[in-house]
Amino acid sequence: MILTPLSLELAARGRWDVVVAGTSFAAMFFVHGLAPGRRVLFVEKGPRFTHEEWLREQPNAGEHFAQASESPVAKPWVATILFGGGSNCWWGQTPRMHPNDFRLRELYGVGTDWPIGYDTLEPFYAEVEEVMEVSGGGSDHILPRSRPFPYPPHVPSRTDIALRGARPDIWHAAPTARSNGGSRPICCANGICTTCPIDSKFTITNGLPRLANGLEAGLLLETEARLVDIEGGTARGLVVRSRNGAEARIAADVVALAANPIANAAILMRSGHVCDALGRYLHEQESLSLTVDVAHRNYYGGTSITGHCYGFYDGPHRAEAAAVLVENFNAPSLLRSDRGRWTERMLIKLIGEDLPNPENRVILDETGEPAIVWHGHDDYAFRGLHRARDRLQEILPFPIEAIVNEELIETEAHIQGTHRMGTDPATSVVDPALRVHGLANVLALGAGCFPACSPANPTLTLSAVSLRAGRLL
Numbered sequence: 001m002i003l004t005p006l007s008l009e010l011a012a013r014g015r016w017d018v019v020v021a022g023t024s025f026a027a028m029f030f031v032h033g034l035a036p037g038r039r040v041l042f043v044e045k046g047p048r049f050t051h052e053e054w055l056r057e058q059p060n061a062g063e064h065f066a067q068a069s070e071s072p073v074a075k076p077w078v079a080t081i082l083f084g085g086g087s088n089c090w091w092g093q094t095p096r097m098h099p100n101d102f103r104l105r106e107l108y109g110v111g112t113d114w115p116i117g118y119d120t121l122e123p124f125y126a127e128v129e130e131v132m133e134v135s136g137g138g139s140d141h142i143l144p145r146s147r148p149f150p151y152p153p154h155v156p157s158r159t160d161i162a163l164r165g166a167r168p169d170i171w172h173a174a175p176t177a178r179s180n181g182g183s184r185p186i187c188c189a190n191g192i193c194t195t196c197p198i199d200s201k202f203t204i205t206n207g208l209p210r211l212a213n214g215l216e217a218g219l220l221l222e223t224e225a226r227l228v229d230i231e232g233g234t235a236r237g238l239v240v241r242s243r244n245g246a247e248a249r250i251a252a253d254v255v256a257l258a259a260n261p262i263a264n265a266a267i268l269m270r271s272g273h274v275c276d277a278l279g280r281y282l283h284e285q286e287s288l289s290l291t292v293d294v295a296h297r298n299y300y301g302g303t304s305i306t307g308h309c310y311g312f313y314d315g316p317h318r319a320e321a322a323a324v325l326v327e328n329f330n331a332p333s334l335l336r337s338d339r340g341r342w343t344e345r346m347l348i349k350l351i352g353e354d355l356p357n358p359e360n361r362v363i364l365d366e367t368g369e370p371a372i373v374w375h376g377h378d379d380y381a382f383r384g385l386h387r388a389r390d391r392l393q394e395i396l397p398f399p400i401e402a403i404v405n406e407e408l409i410e411t412e413a414h415i416q417g418t419h420r421m422g423t424d425p426a427t428s429v430v431d432p433a434l435r436v437h438g439l440a441n442v443l444a445l446g447a448g449c450f451p452a453c454s455p456a457n458p459t460l461t462l463s464a465v466s467l468r469a470g471r472l473l
Contacts, residue, residue, distance in 0.1 A: 024085025033470025136175030155302030261448030322384025
């Protein structure tokens with residue numbers, strides 16, 4: 001993909017086939033799915049950095065959304081505002097959602113089912129994995145695949161060798177876009193993934209040669225998408241505001257919102273779009289970090305997070321308690337002080353799904369900016385985490401000596417919900433093709449469309465559903 005930076009005046013002068021708000025995973029994989037020859041303009045609120053500039057300047061690119069005065073519980077919600085969005089600072093974790101994550105209501109009587117299933121999304125998962133050059137293996141019996149992982153799994157840690165040897169049914173390599181072959185350097189396994197000094201993990205910047213190969217698109221930087229210009233149930237374009245306050249309308253046949261779930265909801269609200277579900281069901285996973293002393297040597301693996309465990313994930317318990325995905329960390333290493341037993345310690349994260357609550361929502365404040373009303377995670381998530389923590393020994397073939405530290409994580413930085421997908425306009429915002437109900441030429445892309453939560457990191461799934469939306473368009 002070749003991107004040409006434009007001035008606001010030049011961008012607003014013509015008419016575009018598609019204008020896209022945002023430049024992160026959802027935006028780029030959506031455009032990757034479009035038919036060749038489209039005239040595309042990206043509108044990005046933040047600046048653009050090369051990898052070298054990112055390392056040197058370490059910009060503060062996080063946008064912290066305000067808590068509404070009526071919000072009963074405080075919680076941080078953060079998005080990365082610059083070209084490439086969260087791809088700059090993510091850790092590169094790329095698990096697929098479990099097939100039963102799409103059927104939670106049907107199978108277990110809780111939550112909401114997706115209007116599409118795993119089989120529908122599977123070929124798009126595989127295509128995104130090829131573009132990201134994902135490495136992994138050993139999980140086909142849990143997450144069926146139509147083709148192998150593009151690259152083999154990273155070298156396992158010492159504990160992972162024992163875990164997979166004893167329980168290959170539940171333990172396997174963590175799939176990751178931290179390189180283990182392909183066009184980028186092999187992961188250095190130092191646990192500094194937020195910055196990734198060697199540019200090993202997939203980012204939008206280093207992925208551009210494989211994204212929409214041959215496409216030439218315009219890029220409008222440091223310009224915020226404010227609202228969709230709607231007339232007679234059809235979008236005429238996108239109203240934008242530059243950093244110096246100048247506003248303009250970008251005329252386009254299709255408007256695709258791919259900023260982040262909070263910003264997407266705010267844009268549609270400012271546009272006058274009325275829908276009961278809009279802005280509601282804001283959610284993300286809850287997670288518990290554990291430092292565990294064990295009678296087994298650990299570390300020495302080939303990437304930062306080497307293992308995934310599905311021992312607490314799917315099953316009848318989901319009727320009462322959340323599915324939990326277990327991550328086994330290899331770096332940064334946390335060493336014991338016991339002489340000669342320095343590496344006999346594990347850092348484990350338990351990640352639990354949540355049940356989205358319509359009262360957890362985005363609203364507009366008196367200035368038209370988004371604010372968060374948060375009532376907290378559902379008890380269902382905590383029941384799942386407590387169940388997994390209390391039964392941790394069941395998934396380990398060596399003794400647990402002590403859990404020396406446990407901490408609920410303040411945020412997973414996985415904003416989801418707010419413009420959920422469904423077939424009924426009364427209870428959802430977008431249809432299965434991510435088109436806004438009642439606005440055929442407006443799409444709301446990314447994790448905001450998720451009607452249910454999953455323990456799996458959302459990036460691969462939000463990229464796959466956005467890719468599919470581009471293909472369907």
